[in-house]
Amino acid sequence: MKVGEFSTYAAYFVAEYAKEITQNYGYSIEKGLAIAEQDIKNDLPEGVATPNNYLLCIELYQGIKSELIGYLWYGLRDEGKTAFILDFYLLEQFQGQGHGKASLMALEQELAHSRIEQIKLRVAYHNKPALGLYEKTGFNITGYNMVKMLKNS
Ligand SMILES: CC(C)(COP(=O)(O)OP(=O)(O)OC[C@H]1O[C@@H](n2cnc3c(N)ncnc32)[C@H](O)[C@@H]1OP(=O)(O)O)[C@@H](O)C(=O)NCCC(=O)NCCS
Numbered sequence: 311m312k313v314g315e316f317s318t319y320a321a322y323f324v325a326e327y328a329k330e331i332t333q334n335y336g337y338s339i340e341k342g343l344a345i346a347e348q349d350i351k352n353d354l355p356e357g358v359a360t361p362n363n364y365l366l367c368i369e370l371y372q373g374i375k376s377e378l379i380g381y382l383w384y385g386l387r388d389e390g391k392t393a394f395i396l397d398f399y400l401l402e403q404f405q406g407q408g409h410g411k412a413s414l415m416a417l418e419q420e421l422a423h424s425r426i427e428q429i430k431l432r433v434a435y436h437n438k439p440a441l442g443l444y445e446k447t448g449f450n451i452t453g454y455n456m457v458k459m460l461k462n463s
Pocket of ligand 1: 399408411443
């Protein structure tokens with residue numbers, strides 16, 4: 311991702327992430343948006359140049375012409391041995407056509423030349439396309455995230 315592409319990415323991220331946390335935690339959309347805006351500020355304070363974070367644009371090439379079809383953001387964990395996928399998104403009109411699988415395989419190939427030993431991620435239990443994709447591409451389930459909302463949330 312180039313510096314000039316970050317603001318478009320951030321706007322997409324805040325909208326999508328707010329929607330997700332609103333659904334998952336039952337927050338109001340205002341609260342979801344406030345959390346999403348704060349999270350991206352905290353996690354990517356220097357935008358594309360934030361240390362230990364890699365923001366990628368997924369592009370589809372047809373001949374020499376390329377088109378932006380999605381994003382993948384990963385951060386380094388475990389002293390650089392783990393790539394943790396923090397966001398992975400294909401624009402709606404490009405979903406379900408094999409691009410997700412191709413993107414993960416491309417990432418895996420790229421990381422094969424690094425000192426990163428594993429890829430980790432978190433996925434919502436109801437996200438069937440994502441679960442299907444990760445299962446197909448060799449990820450194993452290592453646990454479940456659980457939450458119980460309290461009245462004062
Ligand atoms: C999740 C996502 C990245 C998957 O990418 P995609 O390009 O749509 O998926 P692909 O077409 O590459 O599908 C790969 C495999 O996933 C599985 N899959 C795809 N859609 C599925 C669905 N609706 N239900 C069950 N499995 C599905 C299939 O096993 C498929 O392999 P196959 O076609 O060989 O059978 C994409 O749909 C997306 O961006 N969704 C919205 C954002 C999101 O949920 N991101 C993941 C957050 S963890």
